Amino acid sequence: MPADQHEQRLDLVRAAAEQWAKNLIEFGPQNTLLHFKNTKTTSLDLANANPAFMRDLLRGKAVKLSALFEESALHKDACTRARSLLRTMTAFSEEQGIDIGKVAQGLVRATPRHGSTTQATARSTRAPLLLRSLRITARTAAESEFVLETERDVEINPVLLHALDQDYGLDLDLPAFTAAVQEVLSATEDPQEQVDRVSAWSWRSRPPSTTTP
Numbered sequence: 001m002p003a004d005q006h007e008q009r010l011d012l013v014r015a016a017a018e019q020w021a022k023n024l025i026e027f028g029p030q031n032t033l034l035h036f037k038n039t040k041t042t043s044l045d046l047a048n049a050n051p052a053f054m055r056d057l058l059r060g061k062a063v064k065l066s067a068l069f070e071e072s073a074l075h076k077d078a079c080t081r082a083r084s085l086l087r088t089m090t091a092f093s094e095e096q097g098i099d100i101g102k103v104a105q106g107l108v109r110a111t112p113r114h115g116s117t118t119q120a121t122a123r124s125t126r127a128p129l130l131l132r133s134l135r136i137t138a139r140t141a142a143e144s145e146f147v148l149e150t151e152r153d154v155e156i157n158p159v160l161l162h163a164l165d166q167d168y169g170l171d172l173d174l175p176a177f178t179a180a181v182q183e184v185l186s187a188t189e190d191p192q193e194q195v196d197r198v199s200a201w202s203w204r205s206r207p208p209s210t211t212t213p
Contacts (some may be wrong), residue, residue: 023189033159034127036107042088044081046103047073058103058191060152066145086136101136103150104128106195108160127160130185132194154194156181163209 038045048056049068057063065082069075087099106129130148139145161174184197 012196013050024080031159033157034125034163036104036126036128040081044078044085048073055191058105059149059189060146060150061147064139064145064147064148068148078148079144082148083138083143084138086138086143088148089136099133102128103132103134104157105130105132105154105191106199108157109151110120110164125160127163128157129160130154130198131157152189156185156198 032042035042046068050056050070053063053067057068065078066075066114069078085101089099091172092098094098108125108129110125110127120187132152132154135149137147137149139147156178161177165174179196187195188194190195
C-alpha cells in the first residue's frame with residue numbers, strides 16, 4: 001500500500017475514534033460538568049467556608065467539615081449535604097467503578113451560538129473550570145461530622161473543553177490545549193492563582209459568548 005494511502009486511512013481512523021469518543025459524552029442538562037446546579041442532594045457549596053481551612057483543603061490536607069463551617073446551622077446543613085454526597089459517591093463507586101466526587105473552582109458560562117439547533121446548545125452552559133478529586137469520610141457512626149480531602153492534582157474540566165470545541169465554535173487541538181493548561185497549573189500550587197492564571201491564559205482562545213468569572 002502506498003504511504004499516502006496508508007496515512008489517509010490512519011487519518012480516517014483517528015477522526016472516527018475522536019467522533020466516537022465525543023459521542024460518549026452526554027452534553028444534555030443531566031451532565032453537571034456542563035450544567036451545574038447547587039442542590040442539597042448533589043452539591044456542597046464551599047463558597048462561604050472558612051478561607052484558611054479552604055486553602056488547606058485545596059492543597060490536599062484532610063479538613064473537618066466543622067472547621068470549614070464553624071457556625072452550628074451552617075455545619076448542620078453541610079453535614080446533610082455531605083451525607084447525601086457520600087452515599088451517591090459510594091453507590092457510583094461500587095456499582096459502576098466510577099469516582100464522581102469533585103471539588104470545582106471557577107464557573108464558565110457560555111451561551112449557544114446563533115442558529116444552533118443541537119440539544120447540547122439548547123440551553124446555556126454553567127460548567128466548572130478546574131476539578132480536584134474529592135474524598136468524604138464520616139467521622140462518627142451518626143454521621144454528624146465528616147472529613148473532606150482532595151487530591152493535590154488539579155485538571156481543567158475535560159467535558160467543558162469538548163463542549164466548547166464541538167458546540168461553541170472554539171476550534172481546539174484538545175491534547176495540545178490540555179497539555180498547555182497543565183503547564184500553567186503546574187507553575188503554581190496556590191489554588192486561587194491557578195484559577196486566575198488559567199482564566200487569563202485561555203481568555204484569548206474563548207468563543208465570543210464565553211465568560212469565566
